[in-house]
Amino acid sequence: MNHDELDATLDSFGDALASATRVTPGNALRPEDIAVDGVVPDEDLAQYALRLGDDALILAQRLSHWISRAPELEEDVALGNIALDVLGHARSFLTYAGLAWDKTEDDLAYWREEEEFTSLHIVEQPNGDFGVTITRQLIISIYQYLLYSKLAASADPTLAAIAAKAVKEVDYHRDHATQWTRRLGLGTEESAQRMRHALEILWPYVDEMFQDEALHERLGDRAVLPSSLREDWEQQITQVLTDAGLEVPQVGMAMARGRSGEHSEHLGYILAEMQVLARKHPGASW
C-alpha cells in the first residue's frame, strides 16, 4: 500500500486535533520540534534538562493514576489535564537532554536504571488520599511556576522556549492546587485534619528542592539556581496555607539526594510499572 492510500485511510477518521475538554491548550514546545531544531546541548546543559525532565516525568506518572479514580468527574478531567501538561514538559526536557547523548525521550524514560534517574524525592511520594496529592501539587507547582518563570529568561534559547510555554500551564496547576487547599483547609474538620497530615508527611522533602549543585554554578545564566527560588516559594506557600487556615508544619528535613540518583523505596516500583512493556520488546517501535 502506498502513502496516499494510508493517508486517505487515516483521514477518513476525521479531525485528529479536536479536543474540547482540555483546560490548558497543551502548547508546550513539542518534542518533535526540539528534535529537528538541530541545537545540541553540552553535557552540563543536558544534565540540567534531565533533572527538570525527570521531575516532570515521575510527577506525571504519579498523577496519571488518578484518572478514573478522582473524587468527582470534574477532577478526573482536571488531574488528567495537569498530568498531560506535565508529561508534555517532561517530553520536551528529555528530548532536549537526549540530543547530547544521541538518545530519544523514550531511551531516557524506558531504558535507564533507577540510580540514573535524577528526580526529586517529592515527586515520587505516593499519591495518598486526595489531600496528599493536592499538597504535593501545591508544593511542586509553586516551585515549578517560580522556576519556569525565571528559566524563561535563560541564556539558552531552547530551555527558555520550553519554560516560557510550560509556565502558562503550571500557572493553572498552581491555581488548581491553591483552590483545593482552601476548600480542604476550610471545609470540614476531617478535611483540615487530612491536610495537616499531608503537610507533615510531605514537608520533609522540601529542602531538597532548593539545593544547589556545582552544575548550576557552571551553567550560570543558562540555568536557575534552586536556592534563589526559596524565599519567594516560602512566601507564596505560607500565604496559601494561612488563607486556608493551615500552617507550615514543624518537622525535620529528610536527607534526600535524588539529583545524584539516590532515591527512596518508591521509584523502583514506579519504574517497574512504567518500563515493563517497553523492556519486554527491546528495539520495538510503537
Add this chain to the structure above:
Amino acid sequence: MAATTPQNAGLSAVPSYEQEQSQARFDALIEQDSRIEPRDWMPEAYRKTLTRQVSQHAHSEIIGMQPEANWITRAPSLKRKSILMAKVQDEAGHGLYLYSAAETLGTPRDELNDQLMSGRAKYSSIFNYPARSWADMGAIGWLVDGAAIANQVPLCRASYGPYGRAMVRICKEESFHQRQGFEILLALSRGTEAQRKMAQDAINRFYEPSLMMFGPPDEQSPNSAQSMAWKIKRFSNDELRQRFVGMIAEQVKVLGMTLPDPELRFDEETGRWIHKELNWDEFMAVIKGNGPMNSHRLERRREAHREGAWVREAAAAYARKYENSEVA
C-alpha cells in the same frame, strides 16, 4: 397530526384540551425535524426513554475510562502515553456533557450516579471485558470507538436539543480516538512478530463484541421503532451494524490483519454484508452482570466515590461557608 406517540393505553384519564394541544405541538416539532428543548412539553415516555439513553451513554463513558486507564502507566512510549491520557480525559469530559444533558430532563446527576453504582443502570456491555494487552488500546479505539461513532453520528441530529448538541462535540473527539486506536494497531502490524500477534489477538477478541454494540437484530429490538418515530434514533441497529462492518472490512486490509470471521462477505445481490452468527447468549449474560469484569468495574466506581466522599463534603461545606456569603 402525525401520530408519533402512542396514546396512553389503559386506565389513564381522557387527555385535557391543554394536553392535546401540547401533544400536537410536540408532534409537529418532531414532524418538522425541529428540536425539542428542555422547557418544551414532552410526553413522559419520551422523557423516560431519553433519560435512560443519555444516562446510559454517560455511564458508558465513565466505565469506559477504566480499561484504558489500565494502560496509561504502562504505555510503551511517552507519545503513546500522552495520547492515551488525553483520550481517557476526553471520556471524563464526555461523561460530564452527557450527565448535564440528562439533567435537563429532570434527573439530578447524583441520582444517575446512584443508579450506576447500585447496578440498576446499564452501560455499554463491551467494557466488561478486560483490556489485557497494549494492543487492546488499539482495538478499543478502532473497533469500540468506531462502533460508537457509527452509532453516535446520527445522534447529532437527535430530536432532543441538549443531547444532539452534546453529541456534536463528542463525535469530533471520538474520531480522534478511533484514529489513535487505528494508529496503534498500524504500528504493531508493522512491528515485530510478537507485536503482530498481540494486535491480531486483540482484534480477535474485540470484533464480535463490537458488532454487538449496535444492539440486537431489528426484529428483536422492540424499543427501536418508537425511538425512530421520535427521531431520537435515525437508523436501525442492523443498518448501523452493516455500515460499520463494511468499513472495518476495508480498514483491516490496511493493517494486513484479518477479522475473525471467515464467513464475512459482501453479497452483491442483496447489497448487504453477511457476517457470522453473533453470540447473543454471551451478550445477554454480560448485560446481566456475568461478564469477566462487571463486578470489578462497578466496585472501582463505588470505591472512587467512597474514597472521595470527604472531599465532596469539604467542598460543599466550603461553598456554604464562603461562596454563598460572597454572592450575598
